[in-house]
Each structure stands twice: as structure tokens, then as C-alpha cells.
Amino acid sequence: MPQAIKNVEILEGDGGVGTVKVIHFGEGSQYKSAKHRVDAIDTENLTHSYTIVEGDALAGVLESITYHVKIVPTEDGGCICKNRSIYHTKGDVEISEEKKRKERRRHCRCSRPLKPTSKPMPKS
Numbered sequence: 001m002p003q004a005i006k007n008v009e010i011l012e013g014d015g016g017v018g019t020v021k022v023i024h025f026g027e028g029s030q031y032k033s034a035k036h037r038v039d040a041i042d043t044e045n046l047t048h049s050y051t052i053v054e055g056d057a058l059a060g061v062l063e064s065i066t067y068h069v070k071i072v073p074t075e076d077g078g079c080i081c082k083n084r085s086i087y088h089t090k091g092d093v094e095i096s097e098e099k100k101r102k103e104r105r106r107h108c109r110c111s112r113p114l115k116p117t118s119k120p121m122p123k124s
Contacts, residue, residue: 003028017041020053031057039066046071061095063088 006024013019019038025031034055041048051066052058058065066086071079085103087095 011035013038022055031055034058046073061090061093063090 003026006026009022009024011020011022015038017038017040020035021038022033022035024033032055034052034057036050036052039049039051048069049067051064053064066088068084068086070082072082073079085100087100089095
């Protein structure tokens with residue numbers, strides 16, 4: 001994903017809950033950077049939650065965006081990534097359904113199927 005993310009700078013924390021990072025996006029992105037906070041990590045249930053608290057992705061109309069990500073293992077050794085986004089708007093601003101669809105498509109472009117390897121993933 002080098003075209004999507006240029007680098008990540010940790011401002012505080014060790015990568016766990018409470019960590020604050022700034023992600024600098026690559027030239028292929030419409031955004032320059034986003035500051036986000038890690039809200040929850042559950043390695044047993046394969047979930048991760050984080051909130052974007054600053055950056056041009058908020059477009060001046062959002063206080064924050066919270067993402068809840070869950071990885072669901074499949075029987076064939078692969079997985080499905082489920083993502084729920086919660087938009088916290090400033091004042092009475094409403095986000096159009098078209099904007100929400102565009103954001104979902106943008107997120108899907110960051111994920112793509114990977115070629116299978118010769119080694120199956122270990123089951124925990």
C-alpha cells in the first residue's frame with residue numbers, strides 16, 4: 001500500500017489502546033494526513049476500533065470518524081474484513097448517502113484479495 005500510505009508517526013503510546021498516530025497518505029490519496037487514536041484492540045475476537053480526530057478527511061464538517069473493524073475467519077483459511085464507520089458531525093450537518101457510498105468504496109480500494117500462499121494460516 002505504498003501509494004495509499006506514505007508513513008505513520010506515533011505521537012504517543014506503544015501501539016496499544018490510547019496510542020495516537022498521524023498517518024501521512026501517499027500521492028495517490030485525496031487526503032494529506034489523519035490523526036487517529038486507538039480505542040480498542042481485542043486479539044481474541046479479532047477486532048480493532050479507532051477514531052480519526054484530526055485531519056483533512058474530516059472535511060471541516062466532522063468532529064471525528066470512528067471505525068470498528070472485525071476480521072472473520074473463513075473455512076477455507078481466508079478471512080472477511082467487516083468495517084463499521086460512525087460519523088460524528090459538527091452541529092446539524094448531515095452526510096449524504098452518496099458521500100457515505102463513496103467513502104465505503106474508497107475503503108474497499110485499500111483492501112484487496114491476496115494470493116494464497118503455500119502455507120495455511122495457523123488456527124488459534
